[in-house]
Amino acid sequence: PKMQTSGSKPCSCPSFRLREVASMYFTMVAVFLVILVVALQGSVPRGSTFPYKVPLDPQGLLELSWNVSYPEQAVHFQLLIRDLQFGLLFGMSDRGEFEDADLAVLWSDGHNSYFGDAWSDAKGQLHMDSQQDYQLLEAWKAPEGLYLLFRRAFSTCDPKDYLIEDGTVHLIYGILEKPVRSLQAINISAIHRGLQRVQLLKPNITVPDMPSDMKTMEITAPDIVIPGQETTYWCYMAELPDGFSKHHIIMYEPVITAGNEALVHHMEVFQCAAEFDSFPYYNGPCDSKMKPDRLNYCRHVLAAWAMGAQAFYYPKEAGLAFGGPGSSRYLRLEIHYHNPLVFKGRRDSSGIRLYYTATLRRYDAGIMELGLVYTPVMAIPPGENAFILTGYCTDKCTQLALPAAGIRIFASQLHTHLAGRKVVTVLSRDGRELQVVNADGHYSPHFQEIRMLKEVVAVFPGDELITTCTYNTEDRSQATVGGFGILEEMCVNYVHYYPQTQLELCKSAVDAGYLHRYFNLINRFNDEEVCMCPQVSIPQQFFSIPWNTFNRDVLKSLYGFAPISMHCNKSSAIRFPVSTASQPKFPSKTPSSR
Structure with a gap:
């Protein structure tokens, strides 16, 4: 899971000695809260509303509902188990893995049932958590199944816990079909399991009045x-x-x-x-x-x-x-x-x-594309864990294209293809980052939606909008170039705003002349020749590069410092008169998810 570090939101954590005593106490009482599922009585908690709901599994046997309390900085979960057998694992992990996961576990040894907060290590072995942060509030039976109501704070100060942030959350589940004698005896590789992606931290939106002629x-x-x-x-x-x-x-x-x-x-x-x-x-x-x-x-x-x-x-x-x-x-x-x-x-x-x-x-509301132009000049070497590409909507473009009163961004849809792992857009003014427009540190190309922003972002002439994408190509053997194909890549933020302007696309790419210099340089420093014949396409040139450390590092430097080609386009595809520009400096404060 994303470890909770001192860089996370500050919170009051118990001292080590206090936590050690708490751990010893939990161990003495068998660590976990015992609930006798067969004897459970109860009713739906009064006053609880769960506006968000999603099926966890394809059959719909597990249904998760939740609400978000920003004053409490906590999420309340209500989990319906329609066909309880011998238990359930529910939790969160970085990208839906069962290794290094943060879990709430319900299990039965055939006689008693237990609930508790657990975590899995890099090998998938389960361990009890000395700090119980999944708080079981209520459990009750109903004709449709067993309900569990539990609470989890966004940030817990527990290094074994997942930090719940804005953006995509990968929820995981596992179903226990046989009794298990202990938590440690659960073999996660042998259970029926899966994942579901959601945006847990929904914004509190005031619903406007609807007109009578709607x-x-x-x-x-x-x-x-x-x-x-x-x-x-x-x-x-x-x-x-x-x-x-x-x-x-x-x-x-x-x-x-x-x-x-x-x-x-x-x-x-x-x-x-x-x-x-x-x-x-x-x-x-x-x-x-x-x-x-x-x-x-x-x-x-x-x-x-x-x-x-x-x-x-x-x-x-x-x-x-x-x-x-x-x-x-x-x-x-x-x-x-x-x-x-x-x-x-x-x-x-x-x-x-x-x-x-x-x-x-x-x-009229408008939609504007930010990020990178769909072009093969922006490429990602193979075998990369976290390769970063950045697209700019520069001050020169916004100065020409936006009205003096500016525009208001109220929603955003982030988009990459299969290698995308993180996307963030920041608003910069006079070289300083003002705010994050939208960020997803656990982005998945398999879960893309238009998300309403928690607060409207005002953008004025002369502002810059900088969109950064992080890619993983560890499973690829050749370069991934920008383009429309599913195995090519994109880096886009479709922002929804008002009032509508003529500006429909505000994106960049590295200047193609500087990329040609890169190919020249690689040829001079490598034994193998990168074919640079005029008739050879840029993708073919990238595909012929031997991807050693030097070639990778030089490409990263090129993308970091070379001049960019700006695309500042009207909806008619006619460009505003902005073209090549020096690369804007990164704002003095950079977003944590970059």
């Missing part, structure tokens, strides 16, 4: 049969009514077919490009050869949902425009089904419900 529109799959395979991306084309005038989307929420809650992983609604008069109807897998190529021009995100997310609300001042002149009538729904148990014959009509109004709000 209408709804459901963009849903037409009763399809979910394919009997682990992963499916399903595409469905829908149309707005003829003559549909300009409206504002002010809210959206998921529509999940009952019984499929554990299979529908994430969904997006895209609007198609306005320059095409029509788009062909399609209802089928997104990767099918039968899918018309024109559907690739349906890329403008109207709504995005991922498992565990709630309804998305626009601020009361703004709405996302759709319909009317210059807006396509055609929409594409994309649903990711995660079906690891390979259920066959499941029918589904899931999708997204849009709430919209003809009474336009004061501002």
Whole structure:
């Protein structure tokens, strides 16, 4: 787990001697709170509300609900176990591993049942924790199963505990199907187990009043049969009514077919490009050869949902425009089904419900791309544990493109491909970091959603927005270049803001001329030749490099200091007059997740 160090939020920790005494006491009383599951009586805790809910396992046997208390700096969990056998492991780890994990364990020896806070070492062996930070508050039986209610502070000062932060949290679970004589006797490699990704620390959003003329529109799959395979991306084309005038989307929420809650992983609604008069109807897998190529021009995100997310609300001042002149009538729904148990014959009509109004709000909301340009000049060597690339939206671009009153960022969607591990965007002014716009230190490319920010971020002309991505390529044998392919890489933050401006893309890449100098240098210092013939592409040149320490370090230096090529683009793809620039200096304060 992410160890809790002195760099974490300050908290009051017991002295070593006090903790030692506490440990001895817990050992004397068998360490764990004994609960007799068969004799449990009780009712649902009065006054408890759990607004967030997610199935942990594909069958829906384990259902987790939770709430977040920022005043207490704690999360309350309610776990429903529909078919309790001999126990359960629930916890958190850096990326969903069962090694170095922070766990709450319920287990039975066949006579008594026990609950306690535990941790696993690098070999997966379980140990009791001398500091019991998963606090069991209540347990009760109900017709649908056993409920456990427990509490966990964000930060516990326990080096064996996971630090709960903003961004993605990898939740893990394991089901005990046989009695075990002790905690240490649990063999985690032999149990049924899995992981679920969520954003635990949801922002406290004030829900705006909804207008009286609000209408709804459901963009849903037409009763399809979910394919009997682990992963499916399903595409469905829908149309707005003829003559549909300009409206504002002010809210959206998921529509999940009952019984499929554990299979529908994430969904997006895209609007198609306005320059095409029509788009062909399609209802089928997104990767099918039968899918018309024109559907690739349906890329403008109207709504995005991922498992565990709630309804998305626009601020009361703004709405996302759709319909009317210059807006396509055609929409594409994309649903990711995660079906690891390979259920066959499941029918589904899931999708997204849009709430919209003809009474336009004061501002149109806009979406702007920050980060790196999709180009092979930005590359990651193979075998890297944490390789960093940074994209800039420079002061020159914001000075030209933003209104004097600035813009307000209220939501963000981070995006990389498969090698991405961390993403952070910071706002910088006059060379100083002002605030983190959005950061995810446990980012997963398999869990991408539009997240409402805890506070609106004001960006003014002359400000800089710096987006940094961290990649892991330890499983790759050749360089990973930037691009659109799934095995190529991206570093993007789609920020949602108001009022809408002409600036749709504010990104950078290292200057290609300096990359050519890098290839020249590598040729001079290596016995093997990197082919630099004019007809050889940049990816091929990267693929031919022998990745020794020198070649890696020089590339890192190049990306750190070479001038950058700025892309400061209008929605029409016409650029604002900003091009090559010297690389901005990192702000004097850097975010902890970089």
